[in-house]
Amino acid sequence: MNGTDIFNGVTDIRDDLIDGAGEAQERKRPKWRWVSAVAAVLAVVLIVGILLPNGGGGTAYAIAEAEYPQREKYTESDHDGWWEQQRALRETWEVYAGKLDGWYAASVPEMLSGAGEENRVFSPVNVYLALAMLAEVTGGESREQILALLGCGTVEELRGYVGALWNANYQDDGVVTSLLANSLWLSEDLDYTRGTMDTLARDYHASSYRGKMGSGGYNRALQAWVNDHTGGRLAEQAAGLEMAPDTLLALVSTVYYRSRWINEFDPGKTEQDVFHAPGGDVTADFMRQKLILTDYYRGTHFAAVRKELEGNGSMWFFLPDEDSGVDQVLSDGEAVALLGVPREARENRRVLNVHLSVPRFDAVSDLDLVDSLKALGVTDVFDPDTADFSPMLPADKLAELLPYVSQVDHAARVTVDEEGCEAAAYVKMDLGDGGEVVEKPEEIDFTLDRPFLFAVTGGDGELLFTGVVNHP
Numbered sequence: 001m002n003g004t005d006i007f008n009g010v011t012d013i014r015d016d017l018i019d020g021a022g023e024a025q026e027r028k029r030p031k032w033r034w035v036s037a038v039a040a041v042l043a044v045v046l047i048v049g050i051l052l053p054n055g056g057g058g059t060a061y062a063i064a065e066a067e068y069p070q071r072e073k074y075t076e077s078d079h080d081g082w083w084e085q086q087r088a089l090r091e092t093w094e095v096y097a098g099k100l101d102g103w104y105a106a107s108v109p110e111m112l113s114g115a116g117e118e119n120r121v122f123s124p125v126n127v128y129l130a131l132a133m134l135a136e137v138t139g140g141e142s143r144e145q146i147l148a149l150l151g152c153g154t155v156e157e158l159r160g161y162v163g164a165l166w167n168a169n170y171q172d173d174g175v176v177t178s179l180l181a182n183s184l185w186l187s188e189d190l191d192y193t194r195g196t197m198d199t200l201a202r203d204y205h206a207s208s209y210r211g212k213m214g215s216g217g218y219n220r221a222l223q224a225w226v227n228d229h230t231g232g233r234l235a236e237q238a239a240g241l242e243m244a245p246d247t248l249l250a251l252v253s254t255v256y257y258r259s260r261w262i263n264e265f266d267p268g269k270t271e272q273d274v275f276h277a278p279g280g281d282v283t284a285d286f287m288r289q290k291l292i293l294t295d296y297y298r299g300t301h302f303a304a305v306r307k308e309l310e311g312n313g314s315m316w317f318f319l320p321d322e323d324s325g326v327d328q329v330l331s332d333g334e335a336v337a338l339l340g341v342p343r344e345a346r347e348n349r350r351v352l353n354v355h356l357s358v359p360r361f362d363a364v365s366d367l368d369l370v371d372s373l374k375a376l377g378v379t380d381v382f383d384p385d386t387a388d389f390s391p392m393l394p395a396d397k398l399a400e401l402l403p404y405v406s407q408v409d410h411a412a413r414v415t416v417d418e419e420g421c422e423a424a425a426y427v428k429m430d431l432g433d434g435g436e437v438v439e440k441p442e443e444i445d446f447t448l449d450r451p452f453l454f455a456v457t458g459g460d461g462e463l464l465f466t467g468v469v470n471h472p
Contacts, residue, residue, distance in 0.1 A: 063208035064201055066182065069167060074174040082173060093460040095164035101340040102151040103128055104463050109330040110372045111410075112453070112468050117278040119363035121412035121467040125169070125458075126255045132162050133182065133204055133251045134381070137196060140388035142380040149376050159203045166205065168460045169255075176311030177258040178458060181229040182206035185222060185243060185250035187213045192249070196391045206251075214245030222250065226426070229254040237411050237426055248403050249392065257456070257464055258422075259309040265289050265358075265418035275359055276450040277471040284359035284472040286447075287418050291354040296444065297338060298348045302329045302453075304338065305354050305446050311459045317358065318453035319446065326451050326468050339455060339463055350442075357447040359472035362415045369408040381405045414454075414467055 072081040104124050111122040128150060135146040135155055143155065152158040171178040182204045186192060188211055200206040209225075211218035219242045226238040233256075243250055265287040275284040297304040301324040306314045316339065320329045329335050370382065380386040387404040415422050448469075456465040 061210060063186075063210055066201065066205040066207040068181075068205060069170050071171060071173045082175075085173070089168050089460075092164050092168050096161040097461075098340065099151055099161055100124070100128060100165075100462060101337075103149065104336050104340065105333055106149065106376055107372075108336045108463070108466050109333065110376055111367070111369070112466060113327050113330050115326070115365075115468045115470060117470050118365065119361075119468060119470055120365040120367070121363055121414050121465065122367075122410070123255065123412065123465050124463045125165070126253060126464075127410075129162060129165070129180070129182075129204075129255075130251070130253045131378075132158055133200060133206070133253060136200055136204070137249070137251070137392040138381060138388055139390040140380075141386070142388040145378045145380055149378055159199075163203060165460075165462065169257075169458055169462070169464075171311070171459070175259075176313065176459060177256065179229070179254075179256045180205070181254045183225060183252045184208045185218075185252065186210045187248055189213070190248065190393070190397065193392055193394070200251075213243050213247045219243060222252070226252065226254065230256060233422065234426060241426075248401065254426075255464070257313075257458065259311050259313045261420055262308045262310055263289065263291075264420070267418045270360075270418060273357075273359075274449060275472050278451060279471070282471060284361075286357045286359050286449075288355070288357050291356050293351050294354050296350045296352045296354055296446075298350070299329070299334045299338070300332060302335060303446065304335065305356060307356065309456075312461075313459055314457045316453075316455040316457070317356075317446070317448055318455070319448055319450070320452065322450070326453055326470075329453060335453060336463075339457065339461075353443040355443065355445045357445070357449070358416070359448060359469075360417045361469050361472035362413070363467050363469050364413045365411070365467075367410040367412075369410050370405075373408060412467075414465065 072085045074082040107124055107127070108122065112120050131146055131150060135143050135150070135158060138146065147153065147155065147158060150158060150161075152161065166180055169178050170180055182200070184197065184200060184206050186208065197208060201208065209221065211221065222243060223238045223241050226241060227235055230238075266289070269288045270285050271288065272283050273286045274281050291305070291307065294308075295306045299318075302318050302320045304316060304318045306316050308314055318329060318335050320326055374382065380388065382405050384402040384404040387402070389403045390398060393401070393403075409426075411426055451468065451470045454465075454467050454469065455463060458464050
């Protein structure tokens, strides 16, 4: 199903209403089913909300469909092309290697701390990409604050990072599924600065749609697009996505990630045990596995173990010491910094046999990120008197409409079992938007029976998903 099919289906628009729609690019969709995999889905919605007059008939139509990178498929009989592709992608990673570390160090503690007795989930890479799109439609100090948070001196430098990050993380090769998609949702009542829209299409692979803000048809079109690009994993959350009549522009970004455990948990070894949650002990199903010669790290206030995924990805588990807690681990920055250091250079790294015990968990959170983004230095976009959206609209319209960000909601869910992990999330902004060889390896028990942190890294090592589990 391509973009035009979606909108025809949910808004009943006629062919003659499709003004300048580009040919939809044919691309293979992932088969949406529960698999032995680690999956992460994040939908980020940035909505520019201002007072606009009513008008139009509530239809949505495609202006342009994004083109996506083509990837070589891995096959057992002929995989030379796949390996060549992997080598080329690793060269791409060098463009931004380490460049996002400052963003991780600032954003992860800010977004995950203070969870109390609740679970919390945050995707650093997807929010980074969404804020990068926001930087493109802002100017002046509004843009400078976003660039500073994202660790870039200029928007041109940011585009280089985004392009390389996109190419490295866009995979659908039969081994790893990691799909990114962006889109622009425009009001039919306004004309936009074409150059900015072209930049978003070219450098961010953003499809463009236009329709009646606040109409049921346009809202259903947005919901259908999100569901289409997240495999329906966010259907309940997407059902509440709406663009109010006073919305000016919506920017939507999604990420879907799936990779199999290299060694799955044996369901026959799963047993019930006690998890010491902040609100009191609870019974949980603990998955158990012996990891042979795996990386183990001893931090100041925590221990960490890494479990491998296909495609060079990883899932990390951070267990705070009994006299510490997740907030203390987050506050000193050591855990997040560990992820950004090359494997061989990590201090306190040991190669051990680890008896891993992880509870099945279903972590769900719903956050308001306005205060967090302000605390991280992005303030001007939340004030109509200081927000600068000059790259997006002509000067006369800016003076009349005064766009600003009024709300930022982030909902996320991560479910882990013996087969793997599936995760879904979105951010909605209303703008108004192998290792050492050990002859006799030491063996330890690593039981996650109290609040812990987790992280999922992609094949390029970047931090796709993080979270706090206070109760399984």
